Amino acid sequence: MNFVKRLALSAALLGAMAGVAFAQSVDFYHDKANWQDAFTSALAKAPVGVTGTPYADTSSYQAAVRAALKTPSAPGMFTWWSGYRMKDLVDAGLVADVSDIWKKYVDAGKYSASLANAYTFDGKIYAVPVNIAWWVVFYNKKVFAQYNLTPPKTWDDLEKINATLKQNNVTPFGATVQGRWPAFIWFEEFLIRQDPDLYNKLMTGQAKYTDQGVTDMFAKWKEWIDKGYFTDPSIDFGTAGSNAMASQFAQGKLGMILVGTWYVSTLTGAGMSADDIGAFIMPNEKADMKPALIVESGPLLVSANSAQKADALKDADYWMGAEAQQAWVNAQDFPPINVDVKAKSALITDLATAINGGGYNQINRFWEATPPDIAEAAVDEIGNFMVHPDTAAQTQKNLQALADKYWANHKP
Amino acid sequence: MTDATTTTRTLTTARPVARPGNRLLQRAEPYLYVLPAAIFVVAFLLYPMVLTVIRSFTHDDGITAPQFAGLQNFTDLFADPHFLVSLNNTFIWTIAAVVLPVTLGLIFAITLNGVRWSGFFKSIIYLPATISAAAVGILFSFIFGYDNGALNSLLNVFGIHNVRWLFEAPINSYSMIGAYTWQSTGLNMMLFLVGLQGLPQEPLEAAKLDGCTPFGLVWRIIIPMLMPYVVIATLLAVVNGFKVFDQIWVMTQGGPGRSSETLAVTMYREGFIMFNQGYSAAIAVIIALAALIFSYFYLRSVLDQEKQI
Numbered sequence: 001m002n003f004v005k006r007l008a009l010s011a012a013l014l015g016a017m018a019g020v021a022f023a024q025s026v027d028f029y030h031d032k033a034n035w036q037d038a039f040t041s042a043l044a045k046a047p048v049g050v051t052g053t054p055y056a057d058t059s060s061y062q063a064a065v066r067a068a069l070k071t072p073s074a075p076g077m078f079t080w081w082s083g084y085r086m087k088d089l090v091d092a093g094l095v096a097d098v099s100d101i102w103k104k105y106v107d108a109g110k111y112s113a114s115l116a117n118a119y120t121f122d123g124k125i126y127a128v129p130v131n132i133a134w135w136v137v138f139y140n141k142k143v144f145a146q147y148n149l150t151p152p153k154t155w156d157d158l159e160k161i162n163a164t165l166k167q168n169n170v171t172p173f174g175a176t177v178q179g180r181w182p183a184f185i186w187f188e189e190f191l192i193r194q195d196p197d198l199y200n201k202l203m204t205g206q207a208k209y210t211d212q213g214v215t216d217m218f219a220k221w222k223e224w225i226d227k228g229y230f231t232d233p234s235i236d237f238g239t240a241g242s243n244a245m246a247s248q249f250a251q252g253k254l255g256m257i258l259v260g261t262w263y264v265s266t267l268t269g270a271g272m273s274a275d276d277i278g279a280f281i282m283p284n285e286k287a288d289m290k291p292a293l294i295v296e297s298g299p300l301l302v303s304a305n306s307a308q309k310a311d312a313l314k315d316a317d318y319w320m321g322a323e324a325q326q327a328w329v330n331a332q333d334f335p336p337i338n339v340d341v342k343a344k345s346a347l348i349t350d351l352a353t354a355i356n357g358g359g360y361n362q363i364n365r366f367w368e369a370t371p372p373d374i375a376e377a378a379v380d381e382i383g384n385f386m387v388h389p390d391t392a393a394q395t396q397k398n399l400q401a402l403a404d405k406y407w408a409n410h411k412p
Numbered sequence: 413m414t415d416a417t418t419t420t421r422t423l424t425t426a427r428p429v430a431r432p433g434n435r436l437l438q439r440a441e442p443y444l445y446v447l448p449a450a451i452f453v454v455a456f457l458l459y460p461m462v463l464t465v466i467r468s469f470t471h472d473d474g475i476t477a478p479q480f481a482g483l484q485n486f487t488d489l490f491a492d493p494h495f496l497v498s499l500n501n502t503f504i505w506t507i508a509a510v511v512l513p514v515t516l517g518l519i520f521a522i523t524l525n526g527v528r529w530s531g532f533f534k535s536i537i538y539l540p541a542t543i544s545a546a547a548v549g550i551l552f553s554f555i556f557g558y559d560n561g562a563l564n565s566l567l568n569v570f571g572i573h574n575v576r577w578l579f580e581a582p583i584n585s586y587s588m589i590g591a592y593t594w595q596s597t598g599l600n601m602m603l604f605l606v607g608l609q610g611l612p613q614e615p616l617e618a619a620k621l622d623g624c625t626p627f628g629l630v631w632r633i634i635i636p637m638l639m640p641y642v643v644i645a646t647l648l649a650v651v652n653g654f655k656v657f658d659q660i661w662v663m664t665q666g667g668p669g670r671s672s673e674t675l676a677v678t679m680y681r682e683g684f685i686m687f688n689q690g691y692s693a694a695i696a697v698i699i700a701l702a703a704l705i706f707s708y709f710y711l712r713s714v715l716d717q718e719k720q721i
Contacts, residue, residue, distance in 0.1 A: 063684045066474050092475045177579070177668050233668070234558040234579040244559050376685055384669025387579055 025049045026076035026312045031061035034265075038331035042324045048311040050077070069094040074303035076312030079130050082118035082297045083368035084375075089301070090121045096302040096309055099125045101317045110338050111320070118297040118364065127299030128316050131334045133260035134281075134355060135189070135294035135365065138267060141278045143170055143252045151280035155193070158283055162229045165255045174245040174257040175230040176237045177383035184366040184375070186230075187382050189258060190217045192292050192363055193285045203369040205407035209399035218385070218392035220285070225389045233386040238266055246270035258282065260296050261348065264333050279351055281360070292361035296368070373406045461700070468693035478690065485694035494670050495695075498678040501585055502654060505592075505674055509653030512593040514645045517600025518638075522630055524601075525608045534605070538598035545595065549662030552591035553578070556663075578664050581671035588663055588672065592656065600645050607641035608634070640713065647710035651703050675699050
């Protein structure tokens with residue numbers, strides 16, 4: 001009898017342990033370690049529990065995810081990059097079709113269908129949005145007030161602001177090659193302010209980096225570098241821990257930073273009061289052009305081969321809902337994308353009002369708009385130009401060589 | 413006779429009869445001890461090495477099925493200007509890794525050997541060797557920083573303008589070699605101290621009695637006797653110089669404009685950023701071949717030394 005009791009007790013204990021060991025959970029990989037707490041709070045009430053796995057280094061993150069995606073042990077969900085950056089995963093059948101989730105929310109009027117464009121391939125949608133970021137200029141309100149400056153309406157206004165700040169020993173703009181990728185920030189910005197059509201064609205191999213429009217862009221960039229309108233290109237940006245750019249901005253030594261809206265929390269983290277941060281959208285260099293801004297769209301993907309796929313799809317559905325999105329926006333101060341969600345700060349609310357009502361031409365960020373084979377190598381070439389501004393012609397040739405190599409074997 | 417017979421019988425019965433299975437086990441026993449280590453070496457060293465060599469003859473993006481490419485990755489490598497810059501930087505690194513840490517290690521070892529209070533200085537010099545290369549990279553990034561770096565702040569005191577220690581070639585490679593030297597000198601010093609303590613005293617005392625100067629003692633007696641240690645330290649430094657990666661990745665990521673890449677950095681960049689894993693494997697094969705050649709000389713030197721002992 002005793003033996004039977006012990007056996008029953010052991011079985012019950014094993015059952016309980018197995019229950020713990022095999023409790024349903026969706027693995028969620030991402031490379032945004034400083035967003036981990038926000039992810040946790042936004043997904044706290046997800047239908048299937050989520051276990052976040054943040055990676056500190058983006059390249060090791062990409063390698064780990066790519067290696068895992070072919071197997072059933074792939075994470076249920078993971079963050080990635082949109083456009084060309086997710087195309088090879090889609091082509092290889094490694095990510096799940098989430099068109100049904102989108103249909104539910106778009107039909108209910110909760111999301112704009114155009115938001116899915118960056119994740120759509122051959123009519124199917126392969127991601128839900130993690131965040132949308134607008135690339136705007138953040139400025140230090142105290143510095144602007146000190147020198148009687150107001151956000152510019154025209155390119156000439158912007159040039160006057162730069163000149164005024166420079167005269168007063170304040171560096172107008174931050175620009176860096178630290179972390180490699182930030183080198184594309186000013187490349188794309190100068191180009192869309194002069195010729196957005198050329199930019200779009202360049203991204204898809206329908207124009208050349210040696211075209212006159214690109215030469216003009218580099219000339220303007222060099223002019224600003226020579227005038228001392230930028231920080232030294234070696235300044236830390238927070239990509240490797242320290243962040244001298246944010247510190248200088250907070251101290252009033254740097255007037256403006258052109259960056260995605262996700263940078264607000266970095267600025268406040270550097271000791272800046274949110275009330276002292278203003279934002280404006282860069283004016284076009286040519287006044288008759290349609291207003292434009294760079295948009296970054298971060299996707300969350302579901303692994304097609306993962307054993308957790310069904311649970312991950314339920315969580316992806318929950319993620320797009322108002323409850324998760326409100327918690328996410330509250331934690332990160334990101335622009336809301338679900339119509340039922342309210343922005344956290346006045347800064348983002350004002351930007352949303354301006355952008356939604358301003359008829360802006362929203363242009364894809366360089367990192368996602370052009371194939372990674374070109375983008376990854378291009379940032380090194382552009383970075384070299386930033387350090388040595390006299391090398392523009394050679395930089396253009398090197399960039400075109402990269403584009404030629406890629407487009408020779410791929411269709412735009 | 414009876415006693416002897418009894419003894420023989422006792423011994424015979426006490427000894428178990430060796431069955432064929434037991435004999436096999438006895439023969440296999442030494443191999444079983446080695447087996448766990450052998451499995452690890454095969455699984456985590458030889459197997460990946462073979463895979464890497466195979467992959468170097470393919471185009472492989474890590475997602476789709478690899479395609480055989482013959483020698484194209486290798487021919488492409490030598491036509492790639494960035495690879496040639498990387499090869500040149502690796503050459504500079506290797507020379508510097510030999511000349512600076514080994515020479516300084518030898519100088520410190522000879523200077524501090526047997527000196528009073530030397531333990532304190534030895535500890536100070538050895539301490540950096542206990543830090544990881546990545547941590548050294550972060551530490552020296554603060555020192556070499558452009559705007560707020562300790563070195564530029566110091567130079568500013570003397571009216572010297574900021575220098576781009578990490579963002580101008582070739583000064584960025586030299587700066588990183590400086591950090592590498594700071595870290596690896598201590599280990600070389602310890603190696604030479606071990607050698608110095610094992611030197612026979614008679615030749616040294618004889619030389620002193622013959623009126624040999626301190627410099628002559630070092631140059632003509634101590635260094636020749638330390639030569640086996642110098643060879644080992646040199647060959648180790650060559651192999652380490654060839655493989656250097658983490659410190660460069662932390663400090664410059666090979667930039668700006670790929671100007672400070674070494675072969676190991678180029679390999680990582682191609683494999684894990686560009687996902688040209690066949691091309692990356694070809695670079696790995698070249699690094700491995702170079703390291704193998706130097707390792708051969710290193711091992712031969714060590715084995716010769718053991719024979720002498």
